[in-house]
Amino acid sequence: MFRGKTWLALACLTAPLAWAQPGMLRLDVDATDAPRRLIHVKLNVPLSATAPVTMPSGSRTVTLLYPQWIPGEHEPSGPIADVVRLRASAHGESIPWRREAKNLYAFTMNVPPGASSVDVEFDFISAADSGGFSSGSSMTTELAVLSWNQFVLYPQGPAADQIRVQANLRIPKGWQYGTALSPAKENDGRIEFKPVALTELIDSPVSTGAHFRTVDLGAADGAHHYLHIAADSEHAIAVTDEITERYRKLIAEAGALFGSRHYRDYHFLLTLSDHVASFGLEHHESSDDRVAERTLIEENLRMLDADLLAHEFVHSWNGKFRRPAGLITKNYNETIDSDLLWIYEGLTEYYGEVLATRSGLGSEERFRDWLAKIAAEMDRPAGRSWRSLRDTSVSAQLLYGAREDYAGLRRGVDFYSEGALLWLEADTLIRELSQGSKSLDDFCRVFHGGPGGTPAVKPYALTDVVAALNSVQRYDWAKFLEDRVDKPAEHAPMAGIQNGGWKLIFRNRRSDLWAADEDDKKVSDLTYSLGLVLKNDGTIKDVEFNGLAQKNGLAPGGVITQVNTRQFSSFLFRDAIRDAVESGEPIEIVVKNGEYYTTHRMAYRGGERYPQLERDGSKPDLLTAIVTAKTK
DSSP states (O other), X not given: OOOSSOOBSSGGGSOOOSSOOOOEEEEEEEOTTGGGTEEEEEEEEXXXXXOOEEOTTSOEXXXXXXXXXXXXXXXOOOOGGGEEEEEEEETTEEEOEEEETTEEEEEEEEEOTTOOEEEEEEEEEOOSOOOSSTTSOOBOSXXXXXXXXXXXXXXXXXXXXXXXXXXXXEXXXXXXXXXXSOEEEEXXXXXXXXXXXXXXXXXXXXXXXXXXXXXXEEEEXXXXXXXXXXXXXXXXXXXXXXXXXXXHHHHHHHHHHHSSOOSSEEEEEEEEOSSSOOOEEEOSSEEEEEEOTTTTTOHHHHHHTTTHHHHHHHTTTBTXXXXXXXXXXXXXXXXXXXXXXXXXXXXXXXXXXXXXXXTTSSOHHHHHHHHHHHHHHHTOHHHHTTOOHHHHHHTHHHHTTOOSTTHHHXXXXXXXXXXXXXXXXXXXXXXXXXXXXXXXXXXXXXHHOSSOSSOBOEEEOHHHHHHHHHHHSOSOHHHHHHHHHTSXXXXXXXXXXXXXXXXXXXXXXXXXHHHHHHHHHTEEEETTTTSEEEETTSBEEEEOTTSHHHHTTOOTTOEEEEETTEEOOHHHHHHHHHHHHHHOOOEEEEEEETXXXXXXXXXXXXXXXXXXXXXXXXXXXXXXXXXXXXXX
């Protein structure tokens, strides 16, 4: 619940405004049509909240902005194309608006003399496509995840921190909801929230649905924690006591790691649906976590997403509290600098997995299988020869939406996985240099700790990170990071695995995590044998550049129709790989490309190959020490 001071994200970083304290915006969001993917919005913007330009006629020109750069998504993903039926008025009379030709997210209107505010109405259409992030599908007939940035226009001029908003929400009859926002009044599906800064509003999505459950996860360090579950069916929200205890353990382990909490209360918003976009998005006092409908009741699905809530929870410290200065902007229409995402996301990826394991949400075996999977993926040479890790961070806004064909050649958002490998190496190095007395955990307490209890943002530069590392363990951290971040390298940073007492090998048996991932994506990932990834219908999703499949003339987009004269199936294809080990005969396939069919004979006797870790008994088992729980 709301208590203490108001939001402090950017106010401390911006100069005093030249105009008067802005008036309060009133935002009314009607989500009763959410089952039909329509949201109705009414907004009243006082002119005192704007920086209007007075014209000779006495009218004033006002510009309102629709949020473009969405925090945590690291790209200009504000779904402006889904805003429809936009109308503006003053004193009940319609006034024309004009979209700026050089800024499609800006709307300018002339307000007649004597008007004290502008009324704006529009509808928002939620996407039906389940791909993407928050601009993807967020609503079904049974639930909705409401992101405030999609339902607001804000005045150009003031910083987002200095725009106050009183928001009201109406949800379908019988639905329940969860959010980090504090309600002032509730009546028959209408919720009136306490006024907050625009920054806090946009940082506090609402989860609502017909099948809804709130689990009280208890208090820790003065902050209460809640798990709000919305699902497409009643049976899907049946979280067991055992799983609930693991979430409570996650909260305890995070506190033990960071040493303080920079939130008043915390709300996990967990959406269980096969028909909304599947992802996690961090917020300071909550997280928007979306997974398959049966995740809580099917072990394989739980294993796949064991780290999701932990990852987004870690962001409350690393990303929301400590944030790269380039990601801090005055408002939601200024371009960000994502140069340090290998810290923002890479360190979070690492500790999301570590805390998931320490809390029991994931096993030690799963942790090692995850490391093997990302190490093999990051070690692919084609993309590494030309693109540095830093460039994947700087180019994030391009790479999130990039196609998946020739993925190893183009490199994607590798700052997650390779960033995690980098921080694992730093962890093992600190442990080795300090003879076991220090670890990366100590860096987290130094860098992310301090007084907590109230949300705030503490910006940093790379030099601050280097200084904090040196305060824990003296070393040439500047060069360590430069060598791994700024320069294209032939191999991924594997030293963390090796120093941790393990080594990457390839076996002919899939790990449970690998198999679950293939089942979820409906593919056969044969990257490390034939050099291709196949969809279950035979479509070639990707080929490894300079791999066996590509050298034999295969390319993404083709469809394998026959394997050794039989109709294709993923099971038959795996059988053909295994049979070739004994027979020595080439694997013959027929591929359909457009209207043409071609036959290819691939000579391969290596069998299936999947990455796994094997214990190296000559070194201490630091990986196990890293994921050992810190609390009872």
